[in-house]
Amino acid sequence: MTARGDGVEKGFERYRHVPQRCPNCKRELDTSTECSGAEVEPEEGDFTVCFYCAEVLRFGSEMRLVFPTHDGMNAFAEKQPRDFASLLKAKMLVTQMLIRKAEMN
Numbered sequence: 001m002t003a004r005g006d007g008v009e010k011g012f013e014r015y016r017h018v019p020q021r022c023p024n025c026k027r028e029l030d031t032s033t034e035c036s037g038a039e040v041e042p043e044e045g046d047f048t049v050c051f052y053c054a055e056v057l058r059f060g061s062e063m064r065l066v067f068p069t070h071d072g073m074n075a076f077a078e079k080q081p082r083d084f085a086s087l088l089k090a091k092m093l094v095t096q097m098l099i100r101k102a103e104m105n
């Protein structure tokens with residue numbers, strides 16, 4: 001899930017990108033789900049949440065997924081509080097899904 005735009009939540013738009021591995025869990029990711037409601041493809045600097053491990057990631061140079069820096073996260077929270085809230089919600093939704101999945105085993 002990618003946080004971007006004006007923070008207004010609507011449907012989830014999917015965007016396919018070049019497959020790459022999550023730097024945390026190493027699972028392959030090839031789709032982003034927009035959580036701001038805007039029909040946009042992710043850009044360098046956008047934040048996202050791994051669907052498999054709920055790690056917050058960022059699209060770095062050449063759209064490679066990287067771990068965000070603390071300064072980058074703090075600046076995002078300060079300058080775009082609504083989008084930051086969307087990012088936290090996305091992380092929470094994925095986390096809840098992972099908890100349900102784990103508890104079923």
Ligand SMILES: [Zn+2]
Pocket residue numbers: 022023024025026027050051052053054055
């Ligand atoms: Zn992951």
